[in-house]
Amino acid sequence: MDDLLIIGAGWAGLSAAAFALHLKPNAKIRVIAQGIGSLIVTPGWLSLLDSAQGDVIEAARDLAARSPEHPYALAGVEALTGAVHLFAQIGAEIGLGYQAEQPLHNKQVLTALGKHQTAAVLPYGYQGATQAGVQPLFVGFEGWRDYYPALSGAHFTLVAPPISERPWDLTPTDYARYFDQPHFRAEVARLVKARLNGATSVAFPAVLGLEHHAEVVQTLQDRLGVPVFELPTLPPSVPGTRLYNKLRRYLLDRRVRLQVGHPVVRGVREGKRVTGVEVAAAGKPQFFGAKAVILATGNLYGGGLFSDDHGRVWEGIFNLPVQHIPDRQAWFSAQMLAPEGHAVHYFGVRANAHLQPLDASGAPFAENLFVAGHILAHPTDAPSPFETSEGVALATAYRAVQMALMQP
Amino acid sequence: MQAGTSLSCDVLVIGGGATGAGVLFDLAQRGLRVILAEQNDVATGTSGRYHGLLHSGGRYAVRDPESARECIEENWIVRRIAPHTIEDTGGWFVAFPPDDPSYIPRWLEGCKAVGIPTEPVSVAQALKEEPHLNPRAYAVYRVPDAACDSFELIHTLIEAAAALGGKTLNYHRVCAIEKAGGKVIGALLENRRTGGYVRVHASAIVNAAGPWAGEIAKLAGANIHMTHDRGVMVAMNVRWVNTIINRLAPPGDGDILVPVGTVCVIGTTSVVVDRPDDVDIPAHEVTQMLDAGEVMIPNFRKARALRAWAGVRPLYDPPQKREGEAEGGVGEDGRFITRSFRALSHADVGAAGMLSIVGGKLTTYRQMAEKISDEVCAYLGVQAPCRTAETPLPKPTWFGGSGRKLHALTHRLHQLEHAPTHSNLICECEIVTRSQLEAAIRASGEGVSLDDLRRDLRLGMGPCQAGFCGYRAAGVLGETAHLPPARSIEALAAFIEERFRGNRPLLWGHQLRQALLDEMIYRRALGVPALQSEAHVAAD
Numbered sequence: 045m046d047d048l049l050i051i052g053a054g055w056a057g058l059s060a061a062a063f064a065l066h067l068k069p070n071a072k073i074r075v076i077a078q079g080i081g082s083l084i085v086t087p088g089w090l091s092l093l094d095s096a097q098g099d100v101i102e103a104a105r106d107l108a109a110r111s112p113e114h115p116y117a118l119a120g121v122e123a124l125t126g127a128v129h130l131f132a133q134i135g136a137e138i139g140l141g142y143q144a145e146q147p148l149h150n151k152q153v154l155t156a157l158g159k160h161q162t163a164a165v166l167p168y169g170y171q172g173a174t175q176a177g178v179q180p181l182f183v184g185f186e187g188w189r190d191y192y193p194a195l196s197g198a199h200f201t202l203v204a205p206p207i208s209e210r211p212w213d214l215t216p217t218d219y220a221r222y223f224d225q226p227h228f229r230a231e232v233a234r235l236v237k238a239r240l241n242g243a244t245s246v247a248f249p250a251v252l253g254l255e256h257h258a259e260v261v262q263t264l265q266d267r268l269g270v271p272v273f274e275l276p277t278l279p280p281s282v283p284g285t286r287l288y289n290k291l292r293r294y295l296l297d298r299r300v301r302l303q304v305g306h307p308v309v310r311g312v313r314e315g316k317r318v319t320g321v322e323v324a325a326a327g328k329p330q331f332f333g334a335k336a337v338i339l340a341t342g343n344l345y346g347g348g349l350f351s352d353d354h355g356r357v358w359e360g361i362f363n364l365p366v367q368h369i370p371d372r373q374a375w376f377s378a379q380m381l382a383p384e385g386h387a388v389h390y391f392g393v394r395a396n397a398h399l400q401p402l403d404a405s406g407a408p409f410a411e412n413l414f415v416a417g418h419i420l421a422h423p424t425d426a427p428s429p430f431e432t433s434e435g436v437a438l439a440t441a442y443r444a445v446q447m448a449l450m451q452p
Numbered sequence: 453m454q455a456g457t458s459l460s461c462d463v464l465v466i467g468g469g470a471t472g473a474g475v476l477f478d479l480a481q482r483g484l485r486v487i488l489a490e491q492n493d494v495a496t497g498t499s500g501r502y503h504g505l506l507h508s509g510g511r512y513a514v515r516d517p518e519s520a521r522e523c524i525e526e527n528w529i530v531r532r533i534a535p536h537t538i539e540d541t542g543g544w545f546v547a548f549p550p551d552d553p554s555y556i557p558r559w560l561e562g563c564k565a566v567g568i569p570t571e572p573v574s575v576a577q578a579l580k581e582e583p584h585l586n587p588r589a590y591a592v593y594r595v596p597d598a599a600c601d602s603f604e605l606i607h608t609l610i611e612a613a614a615a616l617g618g619k620t621l622n623y624h625r626v627c628a629i630e631k632a633g634g635k636v637i638g639a640l641l642e643n644r645r646t647g648g649y650v651r652v653h654a655s656a657i658v659n660a661a662g663p664w665a666g667e668i669a670k671l672a673g674a675n676i677h678m679t680h681d682r683g684v685m686v687a688m689n690v691r692w693v694n695t696i697i698n699r700l701a702p703p704g705d706g707d708i709l710v711p712v713g714t715v716c717v718i719g720t721t722s723v724v725v726d727r728p729d730d731v732d733i734p735a736h737e738v739t740q741m742l743d744a745g746e747v748m749i750p751n752f753r754k755a756r757a758l759r760a761w762a763g764v765r766p767l768y769d770p771p772q773k774r775e776g777e778a779e780g781g782v783g784e785d786g787r788f789i790t791r792s793f794r795a796l797s798h799a800d801v802g803a804a805g806m807l808s809i810v811g812g813k814l815t816t817y818r819q820m821a822e823k824i825s826d827e828v829c830a831y832l833g834v835q836a837p838c839r840t841a842e843t844p845l846p847k848p849t850w851f852g853g854s855g856r857k858l859h860a861l862t863h864r865l866h867q868l869e870h871a872p873t874h875s876n877l878i879c880e881c882e883i884v885t886r887s888q889l890e891a892a893i894r895a896s897g898e899g900v901s902l903d904d905l906r907r908d909l910r911l912g913m914g915p916c917q918a919g920f921c922g923y924r925a926a927g928v929l930g931e932t933a934h935l936p937p938a939r940s941i942e943a944l945a946a947f948i949e950e951r952f953r954g955n956r957p958l959l960w961g962h963q964l965r966q967a968l969l970d971e972m973i974y975r976r977a978l979g980v981p982a983l984q985s986e987a988h989v990a991a992d
């Protein structure tokens with residue numbers, strides 16, 4: 045019997061496990077997940093409230109006050125601050141950056157199309173983007189299909205770093221592994237240095253190392269003498285994979301049991317309490333008991349919610365009711381990139397201020413079941429859930445862990 | 453409007469669907485100088501959005517015998533002259549509960565009357581041949597239906613005509629028809645790629661504009677009453693059957709299942725719409741198709757719905773109906789209007805020499821072409837018999853492997869496996885390599901869109917719906933065509949939205965997840981800006 049069982053290993057699930065270690069170091073914690081959720085496509089930065097102009101936390105507080113059903117209101121802004129600072133502390137320990145200054149302000153980062161995106165907290169790879177200057181040099185790799193520097197900006201170059209394979213079908217992760225090798229990054233630095241030509245900074249696709257990210261960025265910066273930064277790429281996201289790898293090691297080193305690739309098929313409830321979950325295994329499902337369970341399986345993308353052509357939307361483990369629109373015609377706007385986003389982004393499980401999910405009558409489904417991350421519904425008047433993407437994952441994970449660890 | 457260029461010919465054919473392409477070839481074969489004008493790419497109107505069935509005529513045997521007869525006559529001919537465009541799947545008419553058994557003898561009689569061969573198949577035998585078929589089926593008859601690739605057919609006709617001097621102008625929209633002395637003398641065409649104008653002097657004009665026939669007639673001052681009947685089809689990623697399955701019941705919604713290549717297509721709905729280009733796909737019509745699929749194939753919707761599209765039937769609906777025509781009148785849907793065709797002259801409005809061919813089916817394209825070409829020749833005083841029923845059509849050149857259109861997955865795999873060196877894959881779902889993409893961009897010239905490249909190469913048509921290849925293709929387009937980055941990014945945004953438009957009605961389950969992944973890539977990781985106007989999206 046575990047003290048805490050977390051279902052899901054995306055932003056919310058992994059953070060919840062790490063937070064639980066800090067809040068109760070001796071707790072027996074288990075994470076069971078089918079996959080790593082949106083980490084595979086995440087840019088890797090923390091969006092807390094992208095539209096915030098001044099102090100981001102204060103803006104989140106206003107949002108919570110205006111919108112009492114918003115996950116920030118349910119979790120409380122104290123949970124958001126607690127989560128961000130704890131995440132920053134862990135981020136430093138695992139060597140990925142994520143410093144959170146106080147007060148916290150939004151920053152502008154660049155994409156592979158030369159467009160600006162906003163985020164509040166950045167891993168090392170994006171920090172240089174805030175000092176890109178007037179003439180960043182965009183560097184791509186000759187013959188590689190996943191990054192086209194000509195689309196990023198006026199100053200660009202293609203280099204052919206020393207690799208034995210054909211560069212065509214390499215994944216971003218393959219390049220990241222090359223960058224982990226000191227002679228490779230030294231050679232790339234040498235090639236780029238010759239073409240700097242007055243550049244105020246140098247941008248690469250986000251493949252600057254998997255295991256040794258901080259060193260890679262540091263070496264390139266030292267050799268080139270200007271800020272170096274990354275641009276998010278097509279999946280698999282290297283910043284997301286780094287985060288997963290590092291957090292995984294961190295959790296395993298601290299005796300968290302982590303089982304990824306194991307789909308939970310059913311939750312088991314007796315009376316007002318959840319006793320555990322059943323996990324698909326060879327032969328018959330295996331039961332894992334727990335004193336408290338955090339459901340962090342994500343939204344329709346993450347895999348926590350399911351839908352069909354009749355317009356039904358359901359949650360897959362406890363069969364919790366899902367807030368949604370039954371008319372499927374209304375799920376998506378006419379354009380994929382419509383500025384207003386899509387109604388489906390807001391679908392999710394409703395919860396109370398303890399982050400206990402609610403059943404159809406509006407009562408908690410069970411005393412010891414909590415929800416965290418994007419499985420939570422967003423009120424329809426809330427800003428696009430993309431704007432608060434990692435903030436909601438971290439804040440609700442933090443709050444859910446606090447509540448779950450109070451269980452007898 | 454100042455015409456930059458002028459061309460002259462005996463006959464101008466308007467519309468690059470099956471009918472127009474058939475007329476182009478027919479008249480070229482009779483020795484006339486012919487030009488075909490198509491406002492978009494060829495085969496993008498109804499003919500590119502149809503269900504894929506070379507009808508036996510069985511569907512119309514009871515209510516519309518004239519059309520049924522035309523279908524079966526042409527069915528035999530098309531099999532003979534264009535076998536490479538056909539997959540001879542054969543077809544069945546199958547009665548499932550709650551289909552009314554009293555329809556069966558009427559149907560058999562109807563088939564017999566117009567010469568459609570039918571052969572009873574025992575249910576046990578049927579289930580052996582098609583194990584996914586609903587075992588509650590209670591009557592099965594074999595008919596000579598087949599699957600027909602309209603892209604192949606139309607390109608075949610256009611190449612065959614070209615060899616005889618028939619010229620095709622893509623992306624040329626007829627915007628005015630010129631008359632003098634009671635007859636037509638030519639037309640003004642807008643080149644939609646360059647914005648320039650071309651004047652075509654012609655002694656006769658054939659209006660083969662399908663559902664747009666009314667609009668074209670108006671340009672000549674004539675009035676044709678067309679009913680625009682929209683039908684939705686859904687392609688599933690499983691080829692549930694190897695035989696075309698028709699419901700043995702009066703024509704209704706979602707009662708035909710056509711196997712095509714690796715997929716199968718269920719269709720269609722039938723909704724009268726205002727405009728010939730209203731190809732919207734309401735979500736409920738998709739669900740209706742899946743429900744209908746379940747009747748024929750239990751668990752039908754467990755397969756993944758890959759793609760939905762809609763076409764608008766060009767039904768000719770004259771106010772004065774001939775006897776037997778449109779029995780039961782026009783209802784809510786256009787199903788009671790005859791599928792037969794008519795040739796119309798517009799001499800009465802001072803547009804002698806302008807002839808419209810309206811109604812019909814893709815299956816009967818050749819007969820329609822023959823009929824209107826006969827009328828054209830009579831008008832021009834040309835004595836030349838139609839020979840299209842006896843002339844086998846040559847396969848288009850791309851079949852030899854040297855060609856430019858490469859849209860068969862098996863062909864693609866063959867090429868890749870036998871290539872001396874592999875090349876890098878831009879679209880992994882449909883196996884499109886960088887060199888193919890570059891070649892297509894160079895061949896297409898200025899202004900090519902990613903959607904044009906999609907039609908040539910099937911780029912972005914697999915399960916990921918351009919989630920990955922869209923960005924790559926925009927990058928390659930920019931490099932190859934030397935576009936400024938803003939243009940490449942705009943091309944990418946337009947492509948994303950075009951793909952999304954076809955995908956949106958199918959967003960549930962896995963496909964919905966895939967769309968959300970694509971959105972995260974484009975909106976978040978890449979920051980693709982929203983398209984400025986709907987107009988970009990609508991113009992395909």
Ligand SMILES: Cc1cc2nc3c(=O)[nH]c(=O)nc-3n(C[C@H](O)[C@H](O)[C@H](O)COP(=O)(O)OP(=O)(O)OC[C@H]3O[C@@H](n4cnc5c(N)ncnc54)[C@H](O)[C@@H]3O)c2cc1C
Nearest residue numbers: 467469470471491497498499502503505626662683814815
């Ligand atoms: C849903 C559906 C399913 C069908 N299924 C079948 C089937 O299974 N079997 C079958 O035999 N038939 C089927 N049909 C019928 C068949 O598709 C049509 O009858 C046939 O394709 C019509 O061909 P067309 O060449 O006359 O028209 P189209 O293919 O529509 O061609 C007309 C062309 O004219 C062009 N045009 C319009 N205005 C202008 C202008 N101003 N200047 C230049 N060009 C212009 C258009 O762009 C278009 O390409 C189906 C139809 C629908 C809608």
